[in-house]
Amino acid sequence: MKQKPTLKVIAKELDVSVSTVSKALRDSKEIGEETKNKVKAFAKLYNYRPNNIALSLKNKKTKTLGVIIPEIVHHFFTTVISGIEHYANDKGYNVIVGLSNESFKKEVINLEMLANGSIDGFIISVAKETLSAKDYHHLSETIDQGIPIVMFDRVIDEIECDKVIVDDVKTSEKAVQKLINSNCKCIGIISTKDYVSVGRLRTEGYINALKSNGIKVNHNLILKIDDKFNSDDNLEFLEEQIHNYFETNEVDGLFAVNELYAITAMKVARLKGLSIPNDLQVIGFTDGVLSKHAYPPLTTISQHGFEMGEEAAKLLIDRLENTNEEEEPFKTTVVKTEIIDRETTKL
Amino acid sequence: MKQKPTLKVIAKELDVSVSTVSKALRDSKEIGEETKNKVKAFAKLYNYRPNNIALSLKNKKTKTLGVIIPEIVHHFFTTVISGIEHYANDKGYNVIVGLSNESFKKEVINLEMLANGSIDGFIISVAKETLSAKDYHHLSETIDQGIPIVMFDRVIDEIECDKVIVDDVKTSEKAVQKLINSNCKCIGIISTKDYVSVGRLRTEGYINALKSNGIKVNHNLILKIDDKFNSDDNLEFLEEQIHNYFETNEVDGLFAVNELYAITAMKVARLKGLSIPNDLQVIGFTDGVLSKHAYPPLTTISQHGFEMGEEAAKLLIDRLENTNEEEEPFKTTVVKTEIIDRETTKL
DNA sequence: CAGCTTAGCTACATCGTTTTCGTGTTGATA
DNA sequence: TATCAACACGAAAACGATGTAGCTAAGCTG
Structure with a gap:
């Protein structure tokens, strides 16, 4: 079992400083060609990959999206997840899934569990229990902490955030x-x-x-x-x-x-x-x-669950990567629907 | 929008050191009752939660499991995910889902994307393309790096790891x-x-x-x-x-x-x-x-996909939390099956 | 009263990375 | 030859939390 190499071990091995290694790998012009090549070769040989967690800590972004849905054994929701995954992966994001089982309590727990730095933003379809209890404090608090939320399908009018729905x-x-x-x-x-x-x-x-x-x-x-x-x-x-x-x-x-x-x-x-x-x-x-x-x-x-998922991911990632000073106004995207004619209707 | 407080800001605010705050919150006996109460009250007021990423970096464990499956719009796989989620959540773990779409390449990418410190271990059902190509280097390399893998349903005999199957x-x-x-x-x-x-x-x-x-x-x-x-x-x-x-x-x-x-x-x-x-x-x-x-x-x-998921999560978490010096031998759990009699058979 | 314990706190290193700010060496210029 | 830029690199801080080791003052003992 060979451990993942870190910048430090590469540095020690090649007898240069950590910063040199880091810069060489990022192709900084501060570093001489020769050293760069040496470092890169070594890194390749030992299959160096920067540690994601360290990067997350440094950059204060995790490049992962939290998706919270009522249940996963459900065709529509999984189709949406597919769409989310597709768009997110394309943009270099991972997707972490939480299940509320339609329970308010589990929804809150999931939200809190992930809101501690694990994810950059949420995509959520609200649990029935939450809807019937009309208790949305966990959602508004999350948004308050600067973690954006995108709601899809089952949305809450009172909460201001991006939404993806069907008409x-x-x-x-x-x-x-x-x-x-x-x-x-x-x-x-x-x-x-x-x-x-x-x-x-x-x-x-x-x-x-x-x-x-x-x-x-x-x-x-x-x-x-x-x-x-x-x-x-x-x-x-x-x-x-x-x-x-x-x-x-x-x-x-x-x-x-x-x-x-x-x-x-x-x-x-x-x-x-x-x-x-x-x-x-x-x-x-x-x-x-x-x-x-x-x-x-x-x-x-x-x-068109897949499109809904893609759209939700797009809204979220756009907001996350928006570097403008002013906040973008919240959007509600309406995904078009379509009647699929099969055999339970005449005409 | 109020930012999440860190130990540092609490420390500054209360005019004590960061370590004091940390210890007070973890109820260390090094800290006096009075200070503890003060810190705890303040932390509660500002809803302090330790930053997960920082903890992950320090502890070298993320408390998240990576699940890679061929497709998610699929009843069996989602049932398994439910089981995984259920057991994992119970143990304080999160679940991050990757989709291979039955593609070898996507499976490799997903594995690499997550093997950089983002997760502690994998639960995987192998893509058809991987199976037909018989190229398992990504799996063995992952295991080699010390990241345990549990395979379920579609397993590979040649790879030594925990497995959950049906007879x-x-x-x-x-x-x-x-x-x-x-x-x-x-x-x-x-x-x-x-x-x-x-x-x-x-x-x-x-x-x-x-x-x-x-x-x-x-x-x-x-x-x-x-x-x-x-x-x-x-x-x-x-x-x-x-x-x-x-x-x-x-x-x-x-x-x-x-x-x-x-x-x-x-x-x-x-x-x-x-x-x-x-x-x-x-x-x-x-x-x-x-x-x-x-x-x-x-x-x-x-x-019994749910049980398979639970069992897979259990095998993985047991291995992750096994602190013994010697490695546990790999296990293969066989989940029992059952014929559900409905109306396409006589008798 | 020197010496010791102990309560209660702080300083510092650490995890792995990036980035800013040096710093020493070289070669060219005035 | 003193000055300066360019080059190639290193030291250190930072992200947020934890834990070890160290420090200070008070209280106690002989």
């Missing part, structure tokens, strides 16, 4: 409009409780679409699921709620605010003997593996 | 045996090319099961998909290969080495008018979202 309202309008155009007479929505911003906004879009088509909004057709935690865990609960929903409503068009709700609704509908898309048309939100491989393949809205 | 051979035997017991007369397997260790081993298990039941092995029934990269990208290619396979083989039982192959095979079979599980029984490997939500829900083998 949930407009997108949902489009989806519901598509159902209307496909001759659906009774369109329902399966959404989340209102404290989840995306659920609220998508419901808003659903209502807008109905209204602008002169359709009266029937609040029984709006199902708001209360899944505080990982929804995969209480699948039966979800199925039961959807089952009850179908018992009391005769829908022929359904808009679900995520894949799982859509897939589960399809499953329940199938059990009731409904044929998709003949008896019931379905549109989901988020284009994940489930949608693509479902039977029948689900018509859904692609959020 | 692929035995597990596959069990799965195929189940098909035999369910009266399948012609059982096929969809696997990967042999350089992917898990594909090779699972094929081995398939062959073992047939042999031990006195069934002659027909090599036409063994389909080895060559997907060097993310298999989601060349879905048509996969479908085509499976389609051809079904054209030339009349199988009534199918074992697939991953979810996607299983689901895709089911889709192709359905197109051919086959009914599942009546005409064709299917068992997959890896219990992901696809299996659970497929139609019909897929009988599959759970690898």
